[in-house]
Amino acid sequence: MTTPPAPARTHLGRPRKIIDGLEKLVGRAPYVADRRVPGLLHARVVLSPYPHARIRGIDRAAALAVPGVQAVLLGADLNVKPMHSRPSLLLAGDTVVFAGQPVALILADTEAQAADAAALLDVDYEALDAVEDAGAALSGGTLVWPQGVPKADGGMAGLHGGEAGAQAAREPSNVDEDRTFGRGDVDAALAGAAFTAGGSFRVAGVHQGYLEPHAVVAEPGARPGEVTVYTSTQGQYVVRGEVAGALGLRERDVHVVPLTVGGGFGAKYGIMDALVAAAALHARQPVRLVLTRSEDMLTTMPAPAIQVTLRLGADADGTLTAVDADVLIENGAFRFGHGGIIATMLGGLYRCENVRVRARELLLNRAPVGAYRAPGVPQALFALESAVDDLTRQLGADPLEWRLRHAVQAGDPMGTGRSWPDIGLRDCLEAARAHPLWQGRRDLPEHEGVGLAVGGWPGAFSPAGAVCRVDTDGTVRLHVGSVDISGVHSSMVLIAAETLGVHPDDVEIVQGTTDSGPYAPNSGGSQVTISLSGAVLDASTQVRDQLLDLAARHFEAHRDDLELAGGQALVRGIPDRAIPIGKLAAQAQRAPGGPGPVVAEGRAAPKAGAPGFIAQLVHARVDPGTGAVTLLRSVAAQDVGFALNPLLVEGQIHGGSAQALGLGLLEGLDYAGGTLANPNFLEYAFPTSTDVPPLEALLVQRPSEHGPFGARVVGEPPVTAGAAALANAVREAAGVRVTELPVTAEAVWRLRQAQGVGGAPGRPPE
Numbered sequence: 001m002t003t004p005p006a007p008a009r010t011h012l013g014r015p016r017k018i019i020d021g022l023e024k025l026v027g028r029a030p031y032v033a034d035r036r037v038p039g040l041l042h043a044r045v046v047l048s049p050y051p052h053a054r055i056r057g058i059d060r061a062a063a064l065a066v067p068g069v070q071a072v073l074l075g076a077d078l079n080v081k082p083m084h085s086r087p088s089l090l091l092a093g094d095t096v097v098f099a100g101q102p103v104a105l106i107l108a109d110t111e112a113q114a115a116d117a118a119a120l121l122d123v124d125y126e127a128l129d130a131v132e133d134a135g136a137a138l139s140g141g142t143l144v145w146p147q148g149v150p151k152a153d154g155g156m157a158g159l160h161g162g163e164a165g166a167q168a169a170r171e172p173s174n175v176d177e178d179r180t181f182g183r184g185d186v187d188a189a190l191a192g193a194a195f196t197a198g199g200s201f202r203v204a205g206v207h208q209g210y211l212e213p214h215a216v217v218a219e220p221g222a223r224p225g226e227v228t229v230y231t232s233t234q235g236q237y238v239v240r241g242e243v244a245g246a247l248g249l250r251e252r253d254v255h256v257v258p259l260t261v262g263g264g265f266g267a268k269y270g271i272m273d274a275l276v277a278a279a280a281l282h283a284r285q286p287v288r289l290v291l292t293r294s295e296d297m298l299t300t301m302p303a304p305a306i307q308v309t310l311r312l313g314a315d316a317d318g319t320l321t322a323v324d325a326d327v328l329i330e331n332g333a334f335r336f337g338h339g340g341i342i343a344t345m346l347g348g349l350y351r352c353e354n355v356r357v358r359a360r361e362l363l364l365n366r367a368p369v370g371a372y373r374a375p376g377v378p379q380a381l382f383a384l385e386s387a388v389d390d391l392t393r394q395l396g397a398d399p400l401e402w403r404l405r406h407a408v409q410a411g412d413p414m415g416t417g418r419s420w421p422d423i424g425l426r427d428c429l430e431a432a433r434a435h436p437l438w439q440g441r442r443d444l445p446e447h448e449g450v451g452l453a454v455g456g457w458p459g460a461f462s463p464a465g466a467v468c469r470v471d472t473d474g475t476v477r478l479h480v481g482s483v484d485i486s487g488v489h490s491s492m493v494l495i496a497a498e499t500l501g502v503h504p505d506d507v508e509i510v511q512g513t514t515d516s517g518p519y520a521p522n523s524g525g526s527q528v529t530i531s532l533s534g535a536v537l538d539a540s541t542q543v544r545d546q547l548l549d550l551a552a553r554h555f556e557a558h559r560d561d562l563e564l565a566g567g568q569a570l571v572r573g574i575p576d577r578a579i580p581i582g583k584l585a586a587q588a589q590r591a592p593g594g595p596g597p598v599v600a601e602g603r604a605a606p607k608a609g610a611p612g613f614i615a616q617l618v619h620a621r622v623d624p625g626t627g628a629v630t631l632l633r634s635v636a637a638q639d640v641g642f643a644l645n646p647l648l649v650e651g652q653i654h655g656g657s658a659q660a661l662g663l664g665l666l667e668g669l670d671y672a673g674g675t676l677a678n679p680n681f682l683e684y685a686f687p688t689s690t691d692v693p694p695l696e697a698l699l700v701q702r703p704s705e706h707g708p709f710g711a712r713v714v715g716e717p718p719v720t721a722g723a724a725a726l727a728n729a730v731r732e733a734a735g736v737r738v739t740e741l742p743v744t745a746e747a748v749w750r751l752r753q754a755q756g757v758g759g760a761p762g763r764p765p766e
Contacts, residue, residue, distance in 0.1 A: 011494045011504055012709060015647035019490045019509065020260075029260040032215035032232050033290045040217075041070055043279060043289040044114035045272075046104040046121050047299055048096040051365035051674030052130035052144075055094055055103065059122035063106060066120065068113035071283055073105040078278040080248045084150040085334050086301050086368040087242040087270045090278055095128075097144060097333045099675040100298030100367045105279055107287060130365040132674040134307065134328050137174035137362040144333060144363040148172045176335045177361040181343040181416050184354030189322035193313030197391035198324075201383035203723075203741040204668030205305040205330065208372045209659075209686050212262025213296040216273050217288040218280035221253070227277045228255040232268055234483055235522030239270035240514045246274035247281070256514040258483045265659075266371030266524055271300050297679040301370025302669055304338065305330040308346075308383035313354075318395045320352045320406050327359040327380065334368040335361065338376035340416060344458055345720075346380050347415025349425075350388075350406040357415055365674055371524060373656065374457050374716035378663055378723050382741060385453035385724035389731060399452055399728075400438065404429050407454070414458070421608060424639030424702035424712075425454060428615035431637035431698050437617050441732075448621045448632070449732025455616065455720025459609030459713040460525030461706075464532045465518030468496060468539035469599035470547070472589070474567050474582030476502055478536060479510045481517025486652060486715055488528045491644040492536045495708070499540040500547070501564030502581070518601065526713035529644070530610050533708030539602025546598050550584040610707030612714060614638040616657070616721035619693070620729040627749030629730060631661060631691065634722065637698040641712030646699060649714050653697035656718025662687040664723030668742050685742075 023029045060072040075091035083089040092103045104121055108114035129142045136142065149172070190196065217230040227249070233239050236256040244251045254277070261268060272289055280287040291299070306329050313322035325346050329338050339359030347355035392399040407429060410422040432438055432452065441450040467479035478496055482488065489509045497504040512518065521531045544564060551569035552559045561572055569584060571577040585598045619633035634657050643649040666685040670677045678684045703710025727738050736751035 009498055011497045012644055013642065013646065016490065016494065016504060016645055018487045018648060019493055020484070031212060031260050031262060032217055032230055035217045035230050035259070035288065037217065037219055037286045040286045040288055041107045041109065041283060042111045042114045043276060043287050044106045044111070044118040045102050045289065045291070045295060045299070046106065046118050046123070047295065048092065048099055048101045048103050048125070049675065050096060050125055050127050051099045051132065052128040053096050053125040054128060055092060055096065056124040056126055058104065058124070062120040062122060063117040066108070066113055066117040068109035069106060069117045070109065071107040072117065072121065073107065073279060073282065078275070078282060081246060082150060086370070087274060088246040090246065090275045098365050098367050102275065102299060105275065107279060107283055130674045131174055131363065132365065132671065134330055134362055137364050140174060143172055144174055144365055146172055149176055149335060149363060174363045175360050176331065176363050177339060178358070179339050180356065180358045181347060182356035183413065183417065186322050186324045186354045186356040189354035190311060190313045190324060193321055194316040195314045195391060195394045196311055197394060198311035198387045199739055200307065200309045201386060201739050202307045203305065203379040203382055203663070205302050205369070206372065206663055206667045206669060207297055207302045207684060208265040208267040210263025210265060210267060213291040213293060214268065214272050214300060215290040216276040217286060218277040219286040220280050220284055223253065225249050225281065226253040227281055228257060229273055229277055230257045230259055231270065231273055232261045233258055233270055234261065234264045234268045234485055234524050236481070236483060236514050237519065238522055239273050242270045243274045243277050247278055258511070258513070261483060261485045264485050264523070265373045266375060267301060269522070293681060294679045297684065298676055299367060301368055303372035303375065304332070304369040306376065306379040308380060310383045310387050312387050312391050314391060314395065318397050318402065320350055322354045323347055323352050323356070325357045325383070327357065329359065329361045329376070330364055330366070330369070331361050332364055332366040332368040336369050337361065342376040342380045343415040345377050345415065345456065346384055348408060348413060348420065349384065349454065349456070351408055351412055355415060366671065373659060373719045377455065377457065377720045378660060381453065381455050381720055382724045382727060385721065386727050386737065386739070389728045390737065400429060400433050403454060420611065422705055423611050423613055424700055425456065425613040427700045427702050428613050428637045428639050429454065431700050432615040432617055432635070435617065435635055435637070435698070437619060437633060437635050447624050447733050448619065449729045451618045451620070451725040451728030451730070451732060453616050453721040453724035453728060454614065455717060456611060456613035457526060457713055457716035457720060458611045459530060460527035461606040461609045462521035462527055462531045463603070463605040464520045464535040466532065466535040466539045466602045467518055467599065468536070468543045468602065469597065470543060470581055470585040472582050472586040474502070474506060474580050476500055476507045477510050478507065479512055479518060480520055480532065481512045482520035482528050482532050483523045485523045487648040488523070488532070490648060491529060492532060494645060495533055495536045496540040499537065499544055500581070502567045506567060526612070526715040529711060530707055530713060531604065531606055533711065534604025534606065535602040537602065537708060538604060539600045542600030542602065543598055546600065547581055547584055550588055551579065554579055554584065554587070606706060608706045610641060610704035610712040612639055612641070612712040612717040614717040614721050616725040618661070618722065618725040618729045620726060620733055622730060622734040622748060627734070627745040627747070627752060629665060629743055629745065629748065631665065631693040633693050634661065635696045635698065636718055637700055638717055639700040639702050639712060640714055641704040641707050642701055642710035643699050644709065644711055649699060650697045652714045653718045654695045656715065657695050657722050658687055658692045660719045660722025661692065661726060664726035664741055664743060666691065666742050
């Protein structure tokens, strides 16, 4: 494990609590649902119960008769431009293409009145044939878009560091995109392989499971077409563009104010914002929409179901010679673009000369899919790491040592052909190898096992800006345009405090809007820390230089003889010669002729990402009689480069590990007849505190050449390997290979019965 010594630092690299924890704890954090404005109307959306239907008519009379109802809005009232994506979709016209598509919007004086009216709206549907699954999509008997899929300017995958596919003109098809990534001669390599392993692996679609449903308040402005949108979002600039594009407005007339986000995980990029803004402009009154849990799960953008058919080949000495994968991605009614990132990782985790990854993105009559923490990668690596585990069994090889032998390093190709920069995958494996859980895996009781899997994320990056200023009381204020969904602003505070020699408590974040904040990237793809840190460092370094210049003038000393520490400028070696930085700021902005306020704008434009990798160990027990899986322990060794704030980094790893285990053991969207059958937290299972085992995070610190202070991406890697490690733990404990997630007790029981390794025969578990 590479952990080079870091330079002595006062604040960076030390654990510190999140800066907005107190206001969340005492209920002062401003959420959209708490937003009150004069004249507010409450909205309730009416959703289609059919996956594909023609709307023959809508009778508004009963809904309009409910006291307090101000309007019943239909597509003809609001739709301005053709839709091409879920965020651009307002209300249905004459057809619906997924169950959960908004058909009407009720505006009323109270939420209860709006809900009552929504229940009375009479919509006459004519059900049509629907494309309900991958098989139906591939058959082509029914097309989701007979006239061709609506075209967009780009895919939302780019918001998360993925590669959006080309949109070539061709005949209408449910196969929206069919791309093959590869190198070498895969067929020849498989034909000559001494050993092969693989199979067909499927992962159910999952919901992101955020606590706060989608919520929006829109308030019309003074000018025609001007609107302010208060929203829970991961990307305020994306929302501005989506609202302006969908409604045909100028971006300057769309003002987005991001409020506290109660969980996002890739899902909150303005799905309902354009609809609410259109309603506010139509009614000329403020409108608020807060989805119910069922509405949220029916009409928003979950992660897709993914099937991977995979075959690996190895020669007689165990060298990996071939990776061949065919990936089917069930995208729902609109395009997204998971294929590029899936191929990046499937063909870029292990050294192999012959790789072929075919990725087909399918259109179905289902809610359009979106991103969920490392979109597509946990599903892909469940297949790859399961097959690797089976291959090493055939070879009689230690699964960790085999992975060490084949792990990619700097200069090795990704699945898409680009080369990896310096990465720490081998370091993570070495850390896992040294852990007592791995060392003691052979001494466990019967029916227990430890599974190993590796994962990672290449990392997104974007330009960013930040403004730093010093007030006359010594407070340092950082103006940023990023949305904090993971504690990233708490790390920005530490960068400024370290640079300026002040205590972190004396640094405040000023969250900007699309009007007032410097540009910042979306909070997705683990890119905010990598992108924004450079801008904050640039701005605070400029302010540091200004303060030292002011102090040099004040003390009549050379700048090199001065330092900033404890909120003061000091002459080195002479503690009595010191002045608070607030006084320097006051002198600067009051002195005739300047130099003026202490303020600076920083900018950064990273040239490359800072990939992060992980090695995950999962300890599980399988009941031999029922197949029930109990999680006992999870250990994640993750290369974080440099932990700007170890407390928050560990929290990210713990959270991602828990989500990975939920995806592996519990979570799955259940569709029946094209309609979601478990659209609530009562029927949709996800891990609770009693399901999550003890979680341990090992911080491997191999500094990145591209990340600030050597930091690497943190948020995405923890979710990528846990489900695969769980499946491999079940293989160790129960002797059977599961090929579908989530792993159910019934599936394990049936596999054990089929292979003759089960407990007492009988009926499968309920």
